[in-house]
Amino acid sequence: MRSELNITEAPKTEIRAENERLILNAAEAVFAEHGFRGATMQMIADRAGLPKANLHYYFTSKEGLYRQVVERIFFIWLEAADAFETSAGPAAGLSRYIARKMELSRTHRHGSKVWANEVMQGAPLVQDTLETALREWTDSRISAIEGWIAAGQMRPVNPRWLLYMIWATTQHYADFAHQIETLNGARPLSDAQWAEATRTVCGIILGGLGLHAGPAA
Amino acid sequence: MRSELNITEAPKTEIRAENERLILNAAEAVFAEHGFRGATMQMIADRAGLPKANLHYYFTSKEGLYRQVVERIFFIWLEAADAFETSAGPAAGLSRYIARKMELSRTHRHGSKVWANEVMQGAPLVQDTLETALREWTDSRISAIEGWIAAGQMRPVNPRWLLYMIWATTQHYADFAHQIETLNGARPLSDAQWAEATRTVCGIILGGLGLHAGPAA
DNA sequence: GTCTATAGATTGATAGAC
């Protein structure tokens, strides 16, 4: 007595995973452009190609959806943080980190904008993350840079302003992508332009620290 | 037959100017935090300490109010652009421009955020400004920098990525002020910290271009 | 799991007493 149900394996779970991914991607794009309050569930639904009610079937509320978008971004940020490897010295460590962050600005533009929006609004959601995870990560890298300076491996600068400079410069290519593309004749940056921008950013910062630019990867 | 009216000179005009200023300042702060769609007239009214209806008495619509806020910011941006004086050579020209932009990030945080929000949303309002005024200004400074490079006054880099780097780094101190202050123990940067950050930014960029840092003013 | 219909709250904007 075999029924016609269960023809595919775990159908409900697959549909759920696929739709959640669809909605999360749409939400990321809409939250990126309009911020939390400016975004509407209707915009997100339209972008996902689903009726508005389906969003509330998969996510409890607008804030719950936003929270998951922000969490996803934070894990991507954590992954990029690993590129800041301190064991190979300042030139290699900094240039790998800068290159990785430039890559993320190209591949995860929306995520960067959502983070920027969240911080500009006073971090109502990620305040504890700033105070714990980001603070610890920042302090540990500041110590590493101070070690390099003490060892005479780079010019003495306050590591904090150096880190902010790297964050600002790399994330600018995501957050201000529209301005950059407008000044580029309304076209996205080409592969060659991304590579040159990355090389220029690495070159100026490393040069400013008295280092020779390492391989941009 | 002297009436009790007209005791002060031009009372209506003074009241109008004062209230418009009050509303514009409140609107700039609210638009900075929430973007155009996320901001509400009620929030702006509360911040200005006025009933909501008064906003519509002085400004025709939410969009009209937003437009005036953005225009005010653009004039401030224009003023900063003048600090990029090319006649004194790269070290003086660039360091004065960087110092002026850092100063603006400190004194006009909200304006910078409104601009960032507007660009992140795809510049629905200032698109023509990007294509005309900003493009012309950028092209003229790129030419100036290319002149310095041709004269052997600085290391050869693509001037475009250099300009983006300066914009990104300086505006970061306004747009991400909340993150910076959180990492500073929930306190605003002191005078000394602002000065040191400005010196560090100038030092790294000028050093990366093979220049000696000029006076940070 | 999907989708139409709609409830309940909030929005931009205006009318009209003061």
Add this chain to the structure above:
DNA sequence: GTCTATCAATCTATAGAC
């Protein structure tokens, strides 16, 4: 010039047929 009351539109969220 100020401010309460209110309208029409839009928002988040849910109910309930399919």
